[in-house]
Amino acid sequence: MVSKTEQSQLDRLENQVDNGGGGDWEYLCLVRKLKVRRSDKVLKYGLAILNDPKKRSSLGQDEWTLYEQVAIAAMDCQSIDAAKDCIKVLQKKFSESKRVGRLEAMLLEAKGSWAEAEKAYSSLLEDNPLDQVVHKRRVAMAKAQGNISGAIEWLNKYLEIFMADNDAWRELAEIYVSLQMYKQAAFCYEELILSQPTVPLYHLAYADVLYTLGGLENLQMAKKYYASTIDLTGGKNTRALFGICLCTSAIGHLAKGRNKEEKDSPELQSLAVTALEKDYKQRAPEKLSLLTTALKSMKIS
CATH class of the missing domain: 1.25.40 (Serine Threonine Protein Phosphatase 5, Tetratricopeptide repeat)
Known part of the structure; x- marks a missing residue:
């Protein structure tokens, strides 16, 4: 960053x-x-x-x-010719370098010679199974070919070795979300939150996934993570505030007729509504009526 x-x-x-x-x-x-x-x-x-x-x-x-x-x-x-010229100079200077070997494989990839590039990357990994750059290039190459299942496979293999790579967890999570594989995406965001618990983006994304999955337990958990997002951002995250309202509305519908302890308390919802109204009055007063209508449709205004 x-x-x-x-x-x-x-x-x-x-x-x-x-x-x-x-x-x-x-x-x-x-x-x-x-x-x-x-x-x-x-x-x-x-x-x-x-x-x-x-x-x-x-x-x-x-x-x-x-x-x-x-x-x-x-x-x-x-600019393939320019790349070739630079790599030739490096090949001449460092003929046995694995680092130059990576560049040669990347050049094959840039030219669209996928099979040859894969062969070159496999050879490099045989010599050094812990080469992060090569592992990442395999993921990128799969995505470039539109092979999303291949990208998922390579990312999972990469994360088995480099579990602390937060960028890779986030990339995998976003791929899963794009494929509507929300349970798998939730696992990725759990890993990210464990690793970096003070990053509000991860709390927000995890809450979104839980809300999308639905069900009383997931909605209650989503509400908690929307709340933690608000806490981490000093109350400034409009999306999380709306998330609180949406979760409250959905929980209210699901908890009808259930035990009292399963129902949701209104305090957080009231605070979220107040914060949203204040935010809209300051930044977009012309849209305040739209906010009021939206909140009424959720039956929480």
């Missing part, structure tokens, strides 16, 4: 470079450090440095890092 300070620094340098103010190398280093994708600019400014013998020689050992960075950017931009 890029901080506001880092984003500001990146934007400032990018604007400076785009307007001919220099700092090309510093910009490329920052892009690499922050792990952001600026492929078109990396390709443009990286090639400008590599094609200038004086600038290139001034980099020292960083020259090879730049060749790699530009090769990956070129593949992103489908």
Whole structure:
């Protein structure tokens, strides 16, 4: 995650470079450090440095890092010839490097040579089963071919080895949601919340999944996670506030005729309604009547 300070620094340098103010190398280093994708600019400014013998020689050992960075950017931009040229230089310098081997496999992938790329990735994993980049490339390759079941399979295999990779859990969860496999998505969000309990996004997504699954127990749990989202965001999450209202309405319908302890208490619902009305009055007063109508339709206004 890029901080506001880092984003500001990146934007400032990018604007400076785009307007001919220099700092090309510093910009490329920052892009690499922050792990952001600026492929078109990396390709443009990286090639400008590599094609200038004086600038290139001034980099020292960083020259090879730049060749790699530009090769990956070129593949992103489908500039296959530029990628080939960079990889050839690296092959000549590091003929036995597995890192260069990954680039060669990625080039096959970029060209759409899926079978050859898969063979190359399999060979790399035989030499190093813990190569995270290669595992992730297999997932990306499956998604690029529209093979969602394959992407799920590779992601699950990856997470068996790298269980602490929160980005992978989130990606898997989002795939499951897109396929309406909500129970599997719920498991992924549970893992994320266990790992990072103070991230409101995970609480909100988990609550959404539980609400979609339905049933009294899931709705009650969803309401708790909408409430935790509100708590973690200082009461500022409109979606979570609506979630409280929706859950309250649904629980009320399901709990009719049940024991009193199974019914839902109204306090949280009342607080959510008040917070929503206050938010709409401040930010979108012209839509306040729509909010009132929506809440009345839920029979909680």
